[in-house]
Amino acid sequence: MIPYKELLSQNQLSALIRRLRERGYRFTPQRMAIVRAVLESTGHPSAEEIYREVSATFPMLSLATVYKTLEMLRDLGEVMELPVGGRTRYDRNPQPHVHLICEKCHTVMDWEEEVAVPVSTERVAATGFHPHHYRVEIYGLCSRCRTGHEGHTDNGPGT
Numbered sequence: 001m002i003p004y005k006e007l008l009s010q011n012q013l014s015a016l017i018r019r020l021r022e023r024g025y026r027f028t029p030q031r032m033a034i035v036r037a038v039l040e041s042t043g044h045p046s047a048e049e050i051y052r053e054v055s056a057t058f059p060m061l062s063l064a065t066v067y068k069t070l071e072m073l074r075d076l077g078e079v080m081e082l083p084v085g086g087r088t089r090y091d092r093n094p095q096p097h098v099h100l101i102c103e104k105c106h107t108v109m110d111w112e113e114e115v116a117v118p119v120s121t122e123r124v125a126a127t128g129f130h131p132h133h134y135r136v137e138i139y140g141l142c143s144r145c146r147t148g149h150e151g152h153t154d155n156g157p158g159t
Contacts, residue, residue: 013032013035030061031069033057039078044089050066051063079091080093099135099136101137101138104142105144
């Protein structure tokens with residue numbers, strides 16, 4: 001897995017490309033740009049946001065290619081999908097961590113502090129249920145929405 005606090009180094013990108021090719025995926029310049037866009041993001045972009053960013057360089061890129069690449073990254077365990085406000089957002093940190101989600105503007109922020117999750121995946125597995133992953137989400141209002149700054153979008157820091 002790619003450490004989420006670091007930018008994607010050339011060695012990490014090469015290792016990921018190797019993993020993709022081993023699984024039979026073609027690796028085009030467009031796919032590389034999509035991988036870089038999502039894995040170097042400091043926020044939680046949607047497929048549409050990634051498409052807008054990458055299509056500025058690759059105007060013939062299709063949104064379907066973005067979705068297929070994101071699905072591939074999810075299946076490889078490199079990104080996590082987050083359903084937020086009727087859209088799917090992508091998190092480059094697939095490890096369990098806390099998300100703070102604004103119910104008004106749908107901004108998503110990572111809470112960097114360690115949190116003791118009260119449910120142990122090992123204890124859950126002992127019941128016969130095999131957990132694949134879990135998420136911890138805290139819903140409320142971000143500081144901008146709480147203070148009434150209506151005009152902002154969910155494209156700012158932490159999204």
